[in-house]
Amino acid sequence: MSEHNGQEEEIIAGKHPVLEALRSGREINKIWIAEGSQKSVTGPITAEAKALGIVVQFVDKRKLDAMAAGVAHQGVIAQAAAFDYVEVDDILAIAEKKGETPFILVLDEIEDPHNLGSILRTAECTGVHGVVIPKRRSASLTATVLKTSAGAAEHVAVARVTNLAQTIEKLKEAGVWVAGTDVSAAQDVYKSKFDMPLAIVIGNESKGMGRLIKEKCDFLVKLPMLGRLNSLNASVAAGVLMYEVVRQRRGQ
Incomplete structure (x- = not known):
């Protein structure tokens, strides 16, 4: 799911990538945050997600490790619509x-x-x-x-x-x-x-x-x-x- 090759969903991992995806207007389906994550890291993301009506779920960090496949996710992962390439x-x-x-x-x-x-x-x-x-x-x-x-x-x-x-x-x-x-x-x-x-x-x-x-x-x-x-x-x-x-x- 982290590779984009015609699939309809894509994984975005890490505080800054997820925050920028939210602010850019990218279509985000859901956000997962590791339980016990620092509020300084996750606070801005949960605030943006709440304002946009995006579901945020707190889960065990191991679930994020499995989803991000080796990418340093900082306890934050978003599932987004596939990247929109241009002409x-x-x-x-x-x-x-x-x-x-x-x-x-x-x-x-x-x-x-x-x-x-x-x-x-x-x-x-x-x-x-x-x-x-x-x-x-x-x-x-x-x-x-x-x-x-x-x-x-x-x-x-x-x-x-x-x-x-x-x-x-x-x-x-x-x-x-x-x-x-x-x-x-x-x-x-x-x-x-x-x-x-x-x-x-x-x-x-x-x-x-x-x-x-x-x-x-x-x-x-x-x-x-x-x-x-x-x-x-x-x-x-x-x-x-x-x-x-x-x-x-x-x-x-």
Whole structure:
């Protein structure tokens, strides 16, 4: 039930993810709280749930351990309607509605749910209008991702697409420039311009971007590597790039 693959319900675990789900207007069916939990942790959740007429049940902590399947739940679990993915057109519409230059992340087979959660958290902080993930060979919005994102996943539009290459073509047709990240790229990220409608592609943790995806990009950039290791964690690299876009756009 914690995996989202067409099922109608999903588990959200942890104080912040549950609270953000409540505040974002997500459809919550029921909340379970471990007996003897600290009021400082559960108080805001029970208050929000009561105001929204959502059933809260106090149960043995072991029940939550079984439901959350290895996710640190902090004594709070919610059962919600399945995550509502958006279309790519919706992401472009979000930017237009805000009167902002589109800023999109495309994740090419990010497999680690902790990486996806961290990327979504930074995306929310940096004003990314939406994140695109493929349906196959990619982490999806599970309880682990929601927990790692500290609730940010409730506020970032996520599109889940069948064909990433076709989606990139669609973005380009809509006037969005597509920048790929590649360690062998000639262009330094700090010598690149990111003030146009932009989608940044972050590749797989170990393989990087796929060949076809790389060919679809308008240009490739690399982060300078000054140490002995030649690679950064995917979520850290994504974070550096997102904040470079923010830096440039704030300077306009």
